[in-house]
Amino acid sequence: MTTATAQSKMTLPAAGEVKAAVQGQRALAAYLATQFETQHIQIFDDHKQAHQVELPTSALRLLVDILADSTPANDESYYLHYCHPNTFESEVLRSKGLTIKTCGCLFSAGYSAGWCSDAFQVEVHGREVRCLSRGDAACEFIMAPSARLDEYEARLRSGWS
Ligand SMILES: [Zn+2]
Numbered sequence: 001m002t003t004a005t006a007q008s009k010m011t012l013p014a015a016g017e018v019k020a021a022v023q024g025q026r027a028l029a030a031y032l033a034t035q036f037e038t039q040h041i042q043i044f045d046d047h048k049q050a051h052q053v054e055l056p057t058s059a060l061r062l063l064v065d066i067l068a069d070s071t072p073a074n075d076e077s078y079y080l081h082y083c084h085p086n087t088f089e090s091e092v093l094r095s096k097g098l099t100i101k102t103c104g105c106l107f108s109a110g111y112s113a114g115w116c117s118d119a120f121q122v123e124v125h126g127r128e129v130r131c132l133s134r135g136d137a138a139c140e141f142i143m144a145p146s147a148r149l150d151e152y153e154a155r156l157r158s159g160w161s
Pocket residue numbers: 087089090103104105128130131132133138139140
């Protein structure tokens with residue numbers, strides 16, 4: 001079991017990385033809403049010298065998409081709404097030509113919730129509300145303290161036509 005523990009610690013991002021990813025992806029989502037075909041990203045080399053890199057907007061959209069109604073916080077008000085374009089569960093089912101009747105990306109939902117629980121120091125659970133594997137346009141998730149997931153899912157679904 002020592003090996004599994006060591007391995008999971010190696011693959012988990014640090015709390016600061018998760019927070020930076022959530023904040024960065026929220027900002028990125030705003031820029032990706034523009035109609036430009038490419039975006040310029042500024043990166044820094046080992047000497048802290050800035051460099052501009054031009055990337056197709058479509059490539060940036062391949063990152064996990066944190067949706068604008070998200071309110072990540074270090075307390076019970078935590079709510080995250082996001083799409084995950086390439087879950088391994090949906091990729092495996094797609095590669096085999098299979099579809100399912102319910103959302104199927106349970107591991108991805110739980111894995112992301114584990115990261116965020118650790119990063120935000122509040123226990124949150126993930127729930128997939130739409131899934132590529134059952135024919136939806138994307139794998140879409142919500143994440144919140146478990147006592148509030150039903151409320152958030154109902155609120156979300158009430159806005160769907
Ligand atoms: Zn899915």
